[in-house]
Amino acid sequence: MAESWVNSAERIGADLHLDLAAHAGAGGRRAALARALREAVRAGRLAPGTRLPPYRSLAADLGVARNTVADAYAELVAEGWLTARQGSGTRVAERTRKAERTRVAERTRPARRTEHPSRGAPARARGPRHDLRQGTPDASAFPRPAWLASYRRALHRAPNDVFGPGDPAGRIELREALTEYLARARGVRTRPDRIVICSGFAHALRLLFGQDRGAPGGVLRGPLAVEAYGLGFHRELLAAAGVRTVPLPLDEDGARVDLLARERAVLLTPAHQFPTGGPLHAERRAAVTDWARARGAVVLEDDYDGEFRYDRKPVGALQGLDPEHVVLVGSVSKSLSPAVRLGWMVLPERLVGDVLAAKGEREAWASVLDQLSLADLIASGAYDRHVRRMRQRYRSRRDRLVAALAAHAPHVEVTGVAAGLHAVLRLPPGTERSTVKAAAWQGVALDGLAAFRHPAVAEAAMPARDGIVVGYATPPEHAYESALEALCGVLPPGDGG
């Protein structure tokens, strides 16, 4: 080990000048050392794989405290520039040229809805090397021939009025097909005239809660109870509409609906809690509909991946328990593609008029031809066949993920894998942030659990746990193995090394 360090030290000594004075500035010597190391890695002067000197050696060389070096190393490990493996010391992270380019792209890529890429940067078109973010199905699996066949039939059959101003509720053909499909596949009880077509869940939220802060436009009113973990984008959208959200802690039975009080609505993911992964317990399903009935409140059911359940009987939609107090929202974003901007709201009778009023005659966002095509796809059975095929594919991916982790990171607990297109990997305390950064550095895009936690959840009500959310549907089939390999490579080491 000393020898290996000497070799590296010689290389560093020859090629590298860690000149702390040149990097002086905010943060003292630790920060100056971190800047100097970062600059050396970025410029290629510290080559990937190079083992760095032990803390004490570098501390002696530079005339700084040992902890100063330890802290600087830790910072760069957290950022993904260095890796620290038990038994292997601290090294410059191995990276491909592609990962290098990807990292540039990542910096200019939108991470949140409120950010945006810098225009014209050539890096924009590139994604990460391995995209393991949740939320997108396998783009290579879109059923092109079946979709085109449905589109052709729909266009051929369409009456002329299709090309005039549309019904704000959406095409009747699609609402009829969905009524039948959702009853069969999801246990939804409804009728075509209680379905309103929209472009997806975000559109549904806008219609239900209004778009104008303080304006009396929305169909529903806050405060809205939400799950303690959920999609930040939804919270932002609700905040922009002036809706106060109140987080419900989660436990092993799902959201603590027993804590519901004076809220006027609750947003749940009952089939597969997003992102932590469990179904809402049957008793809580009954309890939350009881609560809604007693208070005249509404349960908003985000049925975002209800079709994809692997090990058990599918969990039917909560909506089936009480169609007059549950609004179910679904879409084809997971089952087909987000490129087909189609979703649906299944509404209690009393809300239909208000939702249509909020939608308005002109607000027919969803492509009418896509609506007809989807109606044909469902009615012809091709949609079911596609969902079945994808369920098999995603189950196989889920199994391979679980197997890879069992083999290479047995200390990492995998949860939430009975359904859906993502898993949650529980990590040792304090390692989430550095793991996400290390992954980004290696060209692996994924999110930490912290990104999904409601900012108002008290630690006492629900302790935060370290973890990452791994979407296993997005990579194309041929790249999945290497994505798993890259994932295992960035996970923090177990206690046993």
Added chain:
Amino acid sequence: MAESWVNSAERIGADLHLDLAAHAGAGGRRAALARALREAVRAGRLAPGTRLPPYRSLAADLGVARNTVADAYAELVAEGWLTARQGSGTRVAERTRKAERTRVAERTRPARRTEHPSRGAPARARGPRHDLRQGTPDASAFPRPAWLASYRRALHRAPNDVFGPGDPAGRIELREALTEYLARARGVRTRPDRIVICSGFAHALRLLFGQDRGAPGGVLRGPLAVEAYGLGFHRELLAAAGVRTVPLPLDEDGARVDLLARERAVLLTPAHQFPTGGPLHAERRAAVTDWARARGAVVLEDDYDGEFRYDRKPVGALQGLDPEHVVLVGSVSKSLSPAVRLGWMVLPERLVGDVLAAKGEREAWASVLDQLSLADLIASGAYDRHVRRMRQRYRSRRDRLVAALAAHAPHVEVTGVAAGLHAVLRLPPGTERSTVKAAAWQGVALDGLAAFRHPAVAEAAMPARDGIVVGYATPPEHAYESALEALCGVLPPGDGG
């Protein structure tokens, strides 16, 4: 004439009891008589075509003042139940069974964005007998084979990333095709990276001015100058976003842009003022871009029907004068169909980032496959061919409208017919409201000019004039002659009878 009345009176005497006491209530005897007559027409007890008694006769029969009868008749004429033609007396309006059903449908049909149809009413699916409202192209002319060919090619060629999360700017293929097309067809000077795809003009307004009253989200700020006549839907949308609009009077040279002062933006329809119909004078085009440059303001150009100009050289887009101070917004709603929810914003460079930020990563409303299909349609030349064909068809319709009016209503002045899909018919003072109602009663849907007037325009600044806006593109070809006939039938008589 007396004889004819006696005959009718006999029929009325046999079948009809005008019992004012039974219809007593608010409004005294005039209102009671109006209610009784309305009820009699509605119930079919007064058959279409029946001539009503002269004022004095009915007044004597009922024991009321002659003016009471005159006022009640006038009210029902205004509402379209009765017609009053010189030389023909007052008669019950002629109506078909279809018009009767249509009238029911009209009552439950959304007339404004904030209203909505009552659900489940079987009348919903029916439109008026003749739809002469502006705003929709001929739905029977959608180029199905060309669109399907483009869609098939686009789907065949599409890389897999099409089915993943989309670029909020829209597909590059479409932005490239639009750059070339808009330069050629509309004199637009831009680049693909300054185009942002949206679902239409309303979507563009939302992106530019934000959706949240008082929230600091919008790209542009009010106050926004608008034309004194325009689409009420746009004003409502702006009001909902908390944007104050200031009306600019119109004269024969278009909007009075010389009155622009401290506004931060102005919304114009320079190629074809909507709905009054003239182009903005060349000097004013220069003046408004000068104003925008001097004040760092923005001209929002609604290029809603720029492709359809019949008699002169096309009026190029204002955007070409100053791409850094004009935002051009266009869509395929008029050229293809509102069913294809696609539009575009051509932006000054400095606004691109903000618009994309407002759009956000998730807000990719426009169907990606439709985007690719439209790109192919444009690039293949099929879009140009369709626009040329429709231009010929609409010009022919325009000519037939002008000819029909010259023959049957020479006292009605037709304006705004050099371009677009609608004309404005100037009416004698005080007749607009009754004409619109009579038209509705006859199953002819059209709008009066008053519906387009900004509520804050002072009469002194711009006197209101009576008129109706006739969209001549909407009826299918086979029904256009009878639509013209029905239109001529509801126009008020000229001074000469």
